[in-house]
Amino acid sequence: MNSVLVVDDDPHIVRALAITLKGQGYTVTTATDGESALHAAAQRPVNVVILDLGLPDIDGTTVIARLREWSAVPILVLSARHGSGDKVEALDAGADDYITKPFGLDELLARLRAILRRNTESSGETAVIETSSFTADLSKRQITKSGQDVRLTPTEWNILDIMVRNPDKLITQQQLLTEVWGPAYAKEANYLRVYMAQLRRKLEVEPGTPRHFITEPGMGYRFVP
Amino acid sequence: MNSVLVVDDDPHIVRALAITLKGQGYTVTTATDGESALHAAAQRPVNVVILDLGLPDIDGTTVIARLREWSAVPILVLSARHGSGDKVEALDAGADDYITKPFGLDELLARLRAILRRNTESSGETAVIETSSFTADLSKRQITKSGQDVRLTPTEWNILDIMVRNPDKLITQQQLLTEVWGPAYAKEANYLRVYMAQLRRKLEVEPGTPRHFITEPGMGYRFVP
DNA sequence: CCGAATCTTGACGCGCTCTTAACGCGCCCG
DNA sequence: CGGGCGCGTTAAGAGCGCGTCAAGATTCGG
Numbered sequence: 001m002n003s004v005l006v007v008d009d010d011p012h013i014v015r016a017l018a019i020t021l022k023g024q025g026y027t028v029t030t031a032t033d034g035e036s037a038l039h040a041a042a043q044r045p046v047n048v049v050i051l052d053l054g055l056p057d058i059d060g061t062t063v064i065a066r067l068r069e070w071s072a073v074p075i076l077v078l079s080a081r082h083g084s085g086d087k088v089e090a091l092d093a094g095a096d097d098y099i100t101k102p103f104g105l106d107e108l109l110a111r112l113r114a115i116l117r118r119n120t121e122s123s124g125e126t127a128v129i130e131t132s133s134f135t136a137d138l139s140k141r142q143i144t145k146s147g148q149d150v151r152l153t154p155t156e157w158n159i160l161d162i163m164v165r166n167p168d169k170l171i172t173q174q175q176l177l178t179e180v181w182g183p184a185y186a187k188e189a190n191y192l193r194v195y196m197a198q199l200r201r202k203l204e205v206e207p208g209t210p211r212h213f214i215t216e217p218g219m220g221y222r223f224v225p
Numbered sequence: 226m227n228s229v230l231v232v233d234d235d236p237h238i239v240r241a242l243a244i245t246l247k248g249q250g251y252t253v254t255t256a257t258d259g260e261s262a263l264h265a266a267a268q269r270p271v272n273v274v275i276l277d278l279g280l281p282d283i284d285g286t287t288v289i290a291r292l293r294e295w296s297a298v299p300i301l302v303l304s305a306r307h308g309s310g311d312k313v314e315a316l317d318a319g320a321d322d323y324i325t326k327p328f329g330l331d332e333l334l335a336r337l338r339a340i341l342r343r344n345t346e347s348s349g350e351t352a353v354i355e356t357s358s359f360t361a362d363l364s365k366r367q368i369t370k371s372g373q374d375v376r377l378t379p380t381e382w383n384i385l386d387i388m389v390r391n392p393d394k395l396i397t398q399q400q401l402l403t404e405v406w407g408p409a410y411a412k413e414a415n416y417l418r419v420y421m422a423q424l425r426r427k428l429e430v431e432p433g434t435p436r437h438f439i440t441e442p443g444m445g446y447r448f449v450p
Numbered sequence: 451c452c453g454a455a456t457c458t459t460g461a462c463g464c465g466c467t468c469t470t471a472a473c474g475c476g477c478c479c480g
Numbered sequence: 481c482g483g484g485c486g487c488g489t490t491a492a493g494a495g496c497g498c499g500t501c502a503a504g505a506t507t508c509g510g
Contacts (some may be wrong), residue, residue, distance in 0.1 A: 087332045141394070197490090217487075422500065
């Protein structure tokens, strides 16, 4: 899922971090000097770099600067030095966070989560659902059918949103009614029939014989991509 | 330029930080407890929040969570406690960075710069947006329409900025209102109608039939280049 | 302290969406 | 075989959301 590049000149630290991170579900690549770190980062895109400043060959700040020449990958810096001069230098060179050794593993992991959260949020995951007759982009709130944009009213969109987020799953009428209109309308099955017809007319190839918005008689509806 | 909200229960620290930050060119708002901090953030959008965890009324982690309910503003946490438990809690609640007191001012400023750099980098990928009727240069804050420069008021610009940074994406009215006016104005859909009309009159070829600032009835607006 | 630009606020009309009711059809069950 | 229930379809009135305009309030610069 998330890939991390760990760079430290001490093999023990590298190994300990690698084991911990793998245990958390990260994919881990390692390097013990600046050159191989830059090489590794160029070989395979990573989601975040954990970088020790005290490397044998290149100065840590230089590594950051060289990385920043072509990559915007988040960098989390480790350092044994407590002086604030190093911190300022590293952060201004383009690092995203800075921890001084010795550090708690839980803190490192928390900062890692914070960095990754920021990153995935801003890049905006594109959740796109495709069917044989239309395409739905949930983040853009946009529907396309054979190249043509389809306009949905708010209520239509609410229903579609729920259906599409639960593919192949049966959704009872009460679920839909309470989610869209509120619990007070749980008995108004009429509304559903009207709006399901609207959706089918707008999105199905043959609204008469629906292929994606399936009625399960007596129970509810089912969306099949 | 960049606005900072400083929250700390110690007025001395608040004042010292405010003076330092203003000296760096930031616009500074202050608060000495959680409630007024949330209120201040709701009144007017800020670019970053500096938050002390030890507030007299609300727990710092709760303040973070309440802020995160509606805002993605970066949060830099200060704390007197060194235990890693607090750090993990605050970071997982949605904070972006964490410094323990006492801290060096230069380190604080460096971390602030790192946070703000991240924020503007990720959003400001394409500086220039072109459409069939006008050209927008986000870094220069300049709009050109058929060779002629167009003057936009600050509010007009804020709206255009948000729309243009999210092309083809539907932006709900609440999103626009909270981003531009603050969450306190989330219900004032009137403002949007007025300003959207202004933008269309200034930027669209036919303001009556807009091609770039599209209304999605009942949902929001969409910018299509 | 004054003037201009900008923001806020209210009123009005139009179009669209939601609501609601009526009708026909097919299926299940008596 | 016939009645009832559930579902799909259609249509029409009511209400709401949107665009527009204009005037008062506020801010900002000179």
